[in-house]
Amino acid sequence: MSFLERSAAVYPDRAACIYNGAVTTYGSLHERVRRHAAALQSVGVRAGDRVAYLVPNLPAMLEANFAPMGIGAVLVALNIRLSSREIAYILNHSGSKVLVFDSELADTVRQLRGECPGIETYVQVRDTVPLADDIAGPEYEQWLAAVEPLAVLPGPASENDTTTINYTSGTTGMPKGVEYTPRGAYLNAIGEAMEIGLNWRSVYLWTLPMFHANGWCFPWAVTAVGGTHVCLRRVDPAEVYRLIREESVSHLCAAPTVLTGLYSAPEAATADLTGLTIMTAGAPPAPQVIRTIEGMGAEIIHVYGLTETYGPCTVAAPQPEWDQMSSEDLARVKARQGVPYMVYGVGLRVVDEDMQDVPRDAETMGEVVMRAMP
Amino acid sequence: MSFLERSAAVYPDRAACIYNGAVTTYGSLHERVRRHAAALQSVGVRAGDRVAYLVPNLPAMLEANFAPMGIGAVLVALNIRLSSREIAYILNHSGSKVLVFDSELADTVRQLRGECPGIETYVQVRDTVPLADDIAGPEYEQWLAAVEPLAVLPGPASENDTTTINYTSGTTGMPKGVEYTPRGAYLNAIGEAMEIGLNWRSVYLWTLPMFHANGWCFPWAVTAVGGTHVCLRRVDPAEVYRLIREESVSHLCAAPTVLTGLYSAPEAATADLTGLTIMTAGAPPAPQVIRTIEGMGAEIIHVYGLTETYGPCTVAAPQPEWDQMSSEDLARVKARQGVPYMVYGVGLRVVDEDMQDVPRDAETMGEVVMRAMP
Numbered sequence: 001m002s003f004l005e006r007s008a009a010v011y012p013d014r015a016a017c018i019y020n021g022a023v024t025t026y027g028s029l030h031e032r033v034r035r036h037a038a039a040l041q042s043v044g045v046r047a048g049d050r051v052a053y054l055v056p057n058l059p060a061m062l063e064a065n066f067a068p069m070g071i072g073a074v075l076v077a078l079n080i081r082l083s084s085r086e087i088a089y090i091l092n093h094s095g096s097k098v099l100v101f102d103s104e105l106a107d108t109v110r111q112l113r114g115e116c117p118g119i120e121t122y123v124q125v126r127d128t129v130p131l132a133d134d135i136a137g138p139e140y141e142q143w144l145a146a147v148e149p150l151a152v153l154p155g156p157a158s159e160n161d162t163t164t165i166n167y168t169s170g171t172t173g174m175p176k177g178v179e180y181t182p183r184g185a186y187l188n189a190i191g192e193a194m195e196i197g198l199n200w201r202s203v204y205l206w207t208l209p210m211f212h213a214n215g216w217c218f219p220w221a222v223t224a225v226g227g228t229h230v231c232l233r234r235v236d237p238a239e240v241y242r243l244i245r246e247e248s249v250s251h252l253c254a255a256p257t258v259l260t261g262l263y264s265a266p267e268a269a270t271a272d273l274t275g276l277t278i279m280t281a282g283a284p285p286a287p288q289v290i291r292t293i294e295g296m297g298a299e300i301i302h303v304y305g306l307t308e309t310y311g312p313c314t315v316a317a318p319q320p321e322w323d324q325m326s327s328e329d330l331a332r333v334k335a336r337q338g339v340p341y342m343v344y345g346v347g348l349r350v351v352d353e354d355m356q357d358v359p360r361d362a363e364t365m366g367e368v369v370m371r372a373m374p
Numbered sequence: 375m376s377f378l379e380r381s382a383a384v385y386p387d388r389a390a391c392i393y394n395g396a397v398t399t400y401g402s403l404h405e406r407v408r409r410h411a412a413a414l415q416s417v418g419v420r421a422g423d424r425v426a427y428l429v430p431n432l433p434a435m436l437e438a439n440f441a442p443m444g445i446g447a448v449l450v451a452l453n454i455r456l457s458s459r460e461i462a463y464i465l466n467h468s469g470s471k472v473l474v475f476d477s478e479l480a481d482t483v484r485q486l487r488g489e490c491p492g493i494e495t496y497v498q499v500r501d502t503v504p505l506a507d508d509i510a511g512p513e514y515e516q517w518l519a520a521v522e523p524l525a526v527l528p529g530p531a532s533e534n535d536t537t538t539i540n541y542t543s544g545t546t547g548m549p550k551g552v553e554y555t556p557r558g559a560y561l562n563a564i565g566e567a568m569e570i571g572l573n574w575r576s577v578y579l580w581t582l583p584m585f586h587a588n589g590w591c592f593p594w595a596v597t598a599v600g601g602t603h604v605c606l607r608r609v610d611p612a613e614v615y616r617l618i619r620e621e622s623v624s625h626l627c628a629a630p631t632v633l634t635g636l637y638s639a640p641e642a643a644t645a646d647l648t649g650l651t652i653m654t655a656g657a658p659p660a661p662q663v664i665r666t667i668e669g670m671g672a673e674i675i676h677v678y679g680l681t682e683t684y685g686p687c688t689v690a691a692p693q694p695e696w697d698q699m700s701s702e703d704l705a706r707v708k709a710r711q712g713v714p715y716m717v718y719g720v721g722l723r724v725v726d727e728d729m730q731d732v733p734r735d736a737e738t739m740g741e742v743v744m745r746a747m748p
Binding site for chain 1 (some may be wrong): 377719
């Protein structure tokens with residue numbers, strides 16, 4: 001929260017968000033978030049209430065990472081690929097009062113509407129398709145325009161409050177809600193910024209869904225340094241390459257399968273990724289993926305984490321001797337995991353199947369964490 | 375504390391500290407700190423006890439930033455330029471039980487010895503001059519060699535304990551002790567690392583005294599990222615230029631007067647500071663200082679802080695339009711202050727003489743902070 005306020009004060013005219021060529025400055029983003037917070041209040045949202053968003057990586061979803069928090073409410077970012085049954089479960093389980101959704105997903109909302117009596121207000125975001133007239137409720141931009149922006153965003157009352165709830169993917173049963181606190185979100189955001197090397201000149205492309213472990217805290221990390229968010233509805237390789245080139249993207253996060261999709265696309269033949277740093281996690285990247293992407297000029301940072309750990313929290317930390325390695329050897333060592341982030345010091349315990357501590361060094365931790373991955 | 379443990383685990387063979395060409399790896403630094411902590415225990419130091427150091431920027435002083443903290447004791451780093459009367463006052467005021475001192479400063483210790491009955495143990499560091507035989511107590515290296523290193527450093531019990539006490543320079547009366555907590559030290563160390571842009575490849579030259587506001591938290595910041603500390607007994611321009619060149623120094627901190635000394639030295643004529651980032655504070659640097667040093671290839675980051683704020687906490691944050699400025703204009707805007715560090719968000723209140731809030735923006739804050747400086 002305070003990250004956004006700082007960047008609005010320090011970089012009021014710098015691009016905070018770019019989507020389809022439209023630029024929102026930090027000053028304007030701050031104003032929109034204050035409007036968004038007022039709009040939430042106008043439909044009865046109070047501190048502690050849960051607010052759900054079924055929206056891809058559009059500017060509205062970025063704004064949702066700040067507006068509920070600004071009034072002490074709780075963000076629930078929904079995985080847009082879940083079934084309506086799963087989404088209904090999460091809405092009810094989280095006790096959400098508001099559902100903001102992308103009009104492309106109106107069908108899903110139609111299917112779950114009858115099962116979610118707790119949702120008092122539906123808000124539609126119009127981007128690619130017209131509004132669904134049969135679902136009552138305001139359109140997002142009109143909802144924001146109808147209120148005066150709050151002058152001050154009080155934020156959560158305590159650093160240990162719940163500020164977002166992130167549901168796991170449900171691979172082992174129904175999705176489970178993981179509560180993030182402002183303290184944890186702050187620390188992991190700083191941690192991501194340090195590991196990937198963000199600064200105020202950074203341009204971050206949103207290839208990672210913001211609903212995956214809160215976008216690994218990058219909504220806050222990029223904002224903290226005053227960098228630029230480049231929003232992206234869906235990961236289409238041609239569009240990704242175009243944005244990297246035209247918006248001078250310096251950083252992105254992506255699962256290894258997304259990277260495979262990128263280098264397998266026809267555009268890869270002529271793409272130059274020099275100056276791009278890519279954080280990858282979600283599954284262990286094959287050395288082949290790392291070698292190919294780095295061969296195109298990008299640098300890969302391989303990290304590991306869970307929804308339960310605010311996203312990635314361990315990293316295949318580069319070592320001095322890597323500088324002398326062949327690209328084959330480098331890809332092989334980079335494919336392994338990992339040590340705790342700088343911000344976590346040694347605040348990480350690695351245990352084997354019997355909950356016995358495993359000695360902590362870069363070698364064994366790598367093996368253990370890899371073994372523990374689903 | 376945990377920063378050192380992490381770097382010892384992640385970068386055991388990387389240079390943690392270089393002094394007079396001798397390299398101490400992170401593995402070895404960690405072992406020495408664990409010995410140092412055991413040595414403190416061997417002379418009766420327990421959690422909460424205060425331990426004072428009258429030592430310039432030698433490796434022993436760097437180690438002192440971790441060993442007392444490792445057993446929950448409290449570091450008191452003394453300004454070696456103070457009079458024996460002032461030092462005696464601080465030793466008594468802080469209730470220090472141990473005084474570790476550089477043998478060059480034996481005269482000062484002789485003068486204060488009779489006035490400090492609380493000091494139970496004197497430890498001498500031998501570097502440039504022989505030990506003072508008339509002051510009883512072990513020599514630092516022998517003191518460390520005589521004990522087994524602690525296997526585990528428990529660290530402070532709470533993040534809100536006192537972990538170091540930093541005395542102000544006493545310009546407005548007797549020195550006042552400022553208590554640093556682990557939480558504050560952690561946050562400001564991360565803050566410095568982010569603002570100056572440290573990473574594991576960084577090589578940091580100790581031109582800033584570690585006794586000034588705890589070396590602006592850089593003992594912890596450089597260690598957190600696994601960078602290399604280059605120790606330096608005194609700031610001699612020829613030696614500074616030699617180290618920058620031969621050790622590939624990437625970062626240093628210095629007051630503007632030190633920078634003036636650097637560019638006025640004969641070695642400046644042939645020096646190339648490309649790739650060096652310099653954080654400056656302590657007094658407002660004249661645009662002339664910034665322009666001259668940047669003309670030699672370095673980048674200046676102008677910050678401001680107090681002993682009371684863990685060292686620097688506001689920064690002349692670079693702005694996009696600075697890229698198009700002439701070196702004259704750039705030096706002029708860089709000479710102004712400042713906005714809160716990224717890690718502090720807007721957690722800084724600027725007031726005028728009547729304790730009224732001053733509007734927070736980059737322009738007015740700069741003027742106010744400058745006006746408030748002593």
